[in-house]
Amino acid sequence: MRRRRAHPLAPIGRRAVERFVGLPAGTTDYAWTRDLRTPMRDGTVLLADLYRPRGAGPLPVVLIRTPYGRRTVLGRLFAIVLARRGFQVLLQSVRGTFGSGGAFRPWTAEHEDGLDTLAWVRAQRWCDGRVATTGASYFGHTQWAVAPYADPPLVAASMHITAARVRDILAEHGVPVAINGLGWSDSIARQELPFASRLLSGFRVRRRLVAALRTRPLREADVALLGAPGVFWRDLADHNVPGDPFFDVADHHRAPLDRMPPVNMVTGWWDLFLEPQLRDVTRLQAAGVPVRITVGPWLHGASPEIREVLRSDIEWLEHHLHGGPAPAGPPVRLFLQGAGTWLDFEHWPPEGTTTEERFLAPAGRLDPAAPDAAAPSAFVFDPDDPTPVPGGPLLAPPGEQADDSALGGRADVLVFTGAPEPADLDVVGEVWATVFVRPELEHADVFVRVDDVDEHGTSRNVVEGIRRLEPSTVPAEDVEVGADGVLAVRVELFPTAYRVRAGHRLRVVVGGGAFPRFAVNLGVAGSQADAVSGRPGRVEVLHDAAHPSRLTLAVLPDAAQRTAPASSAS
Known part of the structure; x- marks a missing residue:
């Protein structure tokens, strides 16, 4: 254990951090104690740094557990901003990282190590028994590994850009x-x-x-x-792969919630954790757990997203640890992309929406009603030339919204485009597609993307989703097999809040993959990770009265009455 003296330039660095976040200067002088040894039940020792207001007695502790280092920019960003506002922070390196003992096997040790750390913290003389947690991404998940199980419960948790079930971000509906x-x-x-x-x-x-x-x-x-x-x-x-139990240890989406503390969340519409995180919100609300969430127009870990994380954390922790005022406004705050405004709601999914359907039709049309009769359309997916799909909810750039107009010129996708919208269309909530397919191969993927096509013909992605088809997962709740052998596949797309402006057109793209975001389906049986060759496969997409392939949208009327300034979106 070592106490660290401040570098002469440290105040400049601390102020730069606060300016990055958009905060006034903190006023608390704190001591920084490095390399505290925290023992685990198996004898492994993890290292932690303590940031503590000088001269204070026992205080509550904000616990942060991270694999990304205690003295890296990301680790210290959280610790310094909070410490300069009077919070006592313990920043710990998880097992096998940055001096902590053991081997780092992502997600597999966080439940036991987290509970052991929590018990150790509460036994220290500088802790008054109250513990809150914060962190984003992996060190958001380290909170899920502890928060539902802590006894006595945590005072509060801030679980940002993360999810209770790790498998949901490793694979989407069967596709890595x-x-x-x-x-x-x-x-x-x-x-x-x-x-x-x-x-x-x-x-x-x-x-x-x-x-x-x-x-x-x-x-x-x-x-x-x-x-x-x-x-x-x-x-x-x-x-x-579906059914493998290896990652079950990192699955907390079925954990009991009777000890769950109040939860604060921030995420982005282009964040890879978005879909499962919003499912977590729905489950927490149903269990009566106080939860707040802000969803902005951000990619995972983007600077504006991290700024919002820190700003909301300070307000949240001030309320729960220092007795400050409760955060104002409804608990669900969504940025409406394309309109530059915020929407406030009491719940997720948002109340007050209706559903609209758009039907895939012959000649590449997207119509408001299903066609009576039509021959199927078809594409061939070749794993040796996988469909290149730009943008989307990636871990890092070049994710987000992208010009994908070139997709329309490829033979391995089908494109269905609607008429110009007569008025602004606000899509707010869950989005899904029901696609009737007849694949040539037993092993195939169905990828669906929704685009916004502007008045110049430029197409940009809005939401997307994928479903892997293989004998072990067909039929299923989201895949029905018809008497004619046609598969009715429900493809869950990412949720969104997005304004399609008047004069723009909706477009639906259907294909057999999206490279490089998703692993290529080689069309063969056995382990896709071990196959050395693939097979091209033809997929028919049916769109007639008996097979009404369609897009379903949650639409919010009168959004202009529910808006707020967009000042914190960037």
């Missing part, structure tokens, strides 16, 4: 999210290198990442990218 998995494996492998080495290798990796995802077999993509096997990527290759 390949670029996020391999990209994160790389960042973890390099994160403890010296800064210059990390920076240079990062440039090289970004250039090679997409090419590495073309590796056959796919499990060797880590060697192609990193030069050696990566533990996390190999766990994905071995266990990221």
